[in-house]
Amino acid sequence: MSQRFPGRKLSWFRLTAFIAVVALLAGAGYVALGRYNDARAASAEPAMFSGYVDVTATPSYSFEKPVSESADSVVLSFIVSSKDKACEPSWGTFYSMDAAGQELDVDRRIARLLQQGGSVSVSFGGQANDELAVRCTDVAELQAAYASVVERYELSAIDLDLEGPGLSDTAALKRRATAIAALQSQRLAAKHPLSVWLTLPVAPTGLTAEGTSAVAAMLDAKVDLAGVNIMTMDYGGSKAAGSTMLEASTAAATATHAQLGALYKADGQDFGADWLWRKIGLTPMIGQNDVAGEIFTLQDAVGLHDFAVAKGVGRVSMWSLNRDATCGPNYPDLTRVSDGCSGIDQKGKLFSTVLGEGLSVLPTQSATSAPAQPTVQSTFPTDNPATSPYPIWSDLAVYVEGDRIVLNGNVYMAKWWTQGDVPDNPVATDGLTPWQLIGPVLPGDKPAPQVTAPAGTYPLWSAAKVYDQGDRVMFDGRIFEAKWWNREESPLASLQGSPSAAWKLFSNAQVAQILATPDGK
Template identity: 40%
Template sequence: MTDRATHVAVRPDYDPSADPLADPNWQEPEQPRYKLSWTRLILLLLVLGLAGAGGTFGVIHLRNTAGPTAKSWAVPYVDVTLTPTFPFQDPTANPANDVALGFVVADPKNPCRPSWGGAYTLDGAGSLLELDRRIAQLRQAGGDITLSLGGLNNSELAVACTDDTRLTSAYRQLVKRYDVRTLDLDIEGTAVADQASLQRRVAAVAAVQQEREDAGKPLAVWLTLPVSPSGLTDDGVAVVRGMLEGGVQLRGVNVMTMDFNNGEARPDMLALSTSALNGTHKQLSDLYLRLGRKLTSPQVWSRIGATPMIGQNDIDAERFTLDDAEGLARFAVDHGLGRVSMWSINRDAPCRGTFANVVVHSNTCSGVEQEALAFTKVFAGLPGKAAGGADYESVEIPDQATAVDDPKTSPYPVWRMTALYVGGYKVVWKGVVYEAKWANSGQDPAAAPPAGAQSAWSVIGPVSPVEKAPRPVPVVTDVSDPWTPGDVYRRGDRVLFGGLPYEAKWTTKDESPSTEFPIDADDPWKPLFTIPGEPKTN
């Protein structure tokens, strides 16, 4: 890399300060004006002609001596459908301000219907994963989401859905439902070269982006693409160009600095990553120049993101360590990199037991020596944030002095002091939904834990004013005898009470089945139904 500034003539009507792709935290430096002489024009045509004939070597690579002024934005990925569910909405469990939620893909049964990982419909994710509520809680705490579509597995919507109108409708549905401000298009595998799907995606995204712009709700769009140590692949560059030429206002290009597979026995992952980023910088500088946009070096850096796979990569020899993370964070600040992500926050933990000292390819641990959330904390220290983002401070909950929980409008059982809750049980307390981290009893979800201790409850989010009481689901259908006071019931006898089936755990008389959930251990009746909020058991 050189510090010398090389200038070329560009179309006179281009104004970098009005460029909608500029980083929201980046202050545009004053740009000098140049006259377009015949000599310079001929030189420029010759340079571009050489590049078109034989590659990019003939294109002048823009540089300037201005230091970076963009603030790098940290946005780690969360694998939404992975078990156990990661509580990204809880600031006590997640040090990151913003998160990228992945992955939205085509529903296997309906290629034009969006789903989460092919396993949950949008409504299913809302009820079974509490996704809508958790997103609302993250935003209430000052953070935000980036919605990530695609990924390596399953079929991305534009690949599976060949109906242009229905594809646009699917993107529109996603953006509207989650009030998306930033969209991440993760294009991998054969999708990178699938020309038909690329054209469909460009048209659909451009249409939805324009609709949001017209509505006063701008939609930022990132491309996430594979990368080699020398930069983007030829197909990757073509994807970026197609987006720009198709009218999509790209916020940036996020490159996956992972799985380089360069054959080295002990590869230097930081060096490979920075090499890939430098290569991408040159490619984007050249591409924007070809499209008539003169960008300074800091402007280009602000349009580049990096996503390492923390810890053990898919390639056995490749391990991205905490030292590598700290080095990448320094690189991001020094160069004004627009974004730093990581795959994934679910993996940001040490591997335990027999897996601690071997090569482990895990979705729930990193495979390297670390403290829990150590990688997230490194990148969370980056100074930037998303456009329009707020500072991430604390969870906002309703006024505890006035909040009253009504069982008729609470989507889960109201918390009880005497009940025993197992890990994963959800309750409502003082207008907020909580989930038990582990088995506990008598620990007020809304109360601050003692000094040095953690709360036994994770905050899921506020209760919506339109929600209703949980509807129990019977697991048997052959119970018809109502419970009757005065009758003696022995172990195994089944009755209906309040329209729901119960089974006697021991001999009992004049003890009606409980309607408070969870059922206490000393209650003589076992419910033969499930209610929302109970964790699933095998």
Template identity: 40%
Template structure:
């Protein structure tokens, strides 16, 4: 049931932004903005001009052009291969939406129903990557919900249990903004809407209000704008006296062929913004409404055949966002921001890891990040606030890098308090070496070692599984032994050559380890 504001209610308290009055007519596109946008599109298609010493030119310098609109792409956090959003060469945006936190077992929060919060740290190094991203001047927005899996608001039976689940996530990652992507079954569940609203209200109050924890709502929109259920999601929050930082509409998958996807996006956005403005005004929120509106596009090929947003179309969306003074533009997703196909572009392909559009790598992200700006307080290198880091000489969760060890792709090591992962085979190439371009090093910087990390361990086998290694025994090829409880197999005949040497010289050692350490790729 739709919740309308009580007739006698007084306007809600909120943080004014008189610079953006959305009830004023939207300004026309200036020739300067249009020219800049077109130049950006041409440069992106050419794939040049955006790199400086392997790092993206900070987008904050373009914030004056955008009039306050900021760009935050979504990342599918659990998708394989893991997207390195913390790396400036792979993410030009200064704020990134990480999706999605959903119900795992029961009311426990999880990432994509695949990892608990702890498992996301051990398997995906998520907290370390967030810390690294913040040290580079970025920040993350944690998104709850999404199209797939069960929404926490549906899985948690009470407001208290739902609040506790949200608290686990917010306490761990300490975001200044959170995002609730409400769609699918959750969009038509009034009971879960009320639980979510009450839990979010409690969460925000516990942190001293929305100045300390902002809330965005992300809902689907269609050719007529927002469906009633999407409006009801926002109404339930407003009824609990939580004024969202903004309402973000998903302008994608309209269900029909669109001759101009950009025109369709802007038409839907126009209708939805009028509804959002009216809703806020009903609850006494008057000024700055433009900054409380956001749009998310699906770059390239959409789920509906015949819907494809090109780089040129994205240029139009960026120009409209700036001209209309929207608060936010997002895209789905960074994982997809690359051209499908290698030698020849494959257009119209629907994939989780490429766009199905003609573009240079990161073409959409660079366009939006350069044409739009960063949120206030984001863009300058920052400390890893709220995250305790281990001393640089403390043991990490992976083996310490050694110049004598050959490292295959995907191997993780620790060097000077930082976690690195091998991009390709290497030996003797120090991960801490400063390079001009990312392609010059075989190592991907993951992020800092966090406080509380433990030295790597592996499971030992029971005594008697294999004979214990002895320096007085000769071993033929294929013979297996236990050394300190760990299994090894002889590669060739040897005597008195300890299996311990395989850790530092696996090529020259006559022994092959039949186990892996944390960070080591699985045995082939």
């Protein structure tokens, strides 16, 4: 029998080389396929922008009136443990959720933002007070506390901002992770999945040891983390002399990326680089930081945005939307951090616009729970005094600053003295109308309780008496305080909204506080 290929025998050397080449090509193909799948998985998760809002800061920030397209996605901050009840959520210890709904109109303002296509998430923790898991030591009660916030505001995403004891307390880390994992499982079973972001302090070298422990605790408890949001701010001595805030922030992000890879690998999850970038969020403190000399500029914001887009970072945020403005001329010390301005001249630009350019909003409401977009209608809702939270507007009544009324299914607040001005006048400009739209009347609303001081709380006003600054009187069932020495100047002028009135009218909240204080102060 003749040979088909005479003179060409395959030696062991050639066979080994051939196998090696095939293996190399197969390996390269596997790596390329892995990188493709990694990039594909990462691109399936949209990059998002969401700005933090300090709910209890003064002056109050109207998050229901977005100043830019990027500002319509907000992370409301901070839910913490209440002063008196460890497992009861509160806004900054100042307001229970019910009180915030009544006094700050939080629920109504959320509804108004959602009507406009915005989105809302809630952050637990922060630097100033105790995150719920620090003081609430019963895991079942802790889970119920988190759930009460998620259910009240119909959230699909939450943020856990861990600082101070919230980060260093290892028992709290475990309790929190266990409670959040159980809540996630419960929400998933109800077909309302809950996205969870972990927000942590960082240095240019990456997460601190406490930060990596916090991530590990979540992974150990089988929490499905949406990502780790690093606070690229307040570096202090960890930032190299002469380096910019942008350089420190990008270094921190790069180091965190490597740390997350190791943490997920230790948990048995080995993901690609692109996917890991989607698991990272960046949150700078705009303008003047708490650390003297650290200033995050608009130029830094441009650079951080470009870095985030290039790397495919999953989330960009900022602290805070309250501060996204140039300070006014009456705020002289720009090195002193303000809750209401950035401390730098923004030259008419907004950090939220720069950082959020081209990014989507943070999805927080499920498709089934999100309110429908407002549609054109030929008739207005009927205002029912029995279910309206505030009095129905009347063109005969006199309203002063802070008074709230209901008209055509919406709640409005008076910005100054007004009578006869229709709150929903379609042609009135914002600077001229005396009314501010707060949000819609909500299902389940009922008339707000009127806080009245009992007769005798303070003496009745008398035209014959001389009053000194700080003296308090009763007039028409309400409490007034003298602004200066006066005589024969009736508190009626204050009721009518006169700026030159000698008397200051106490609000419902102030009256309630007086009645709750034994000495009436």
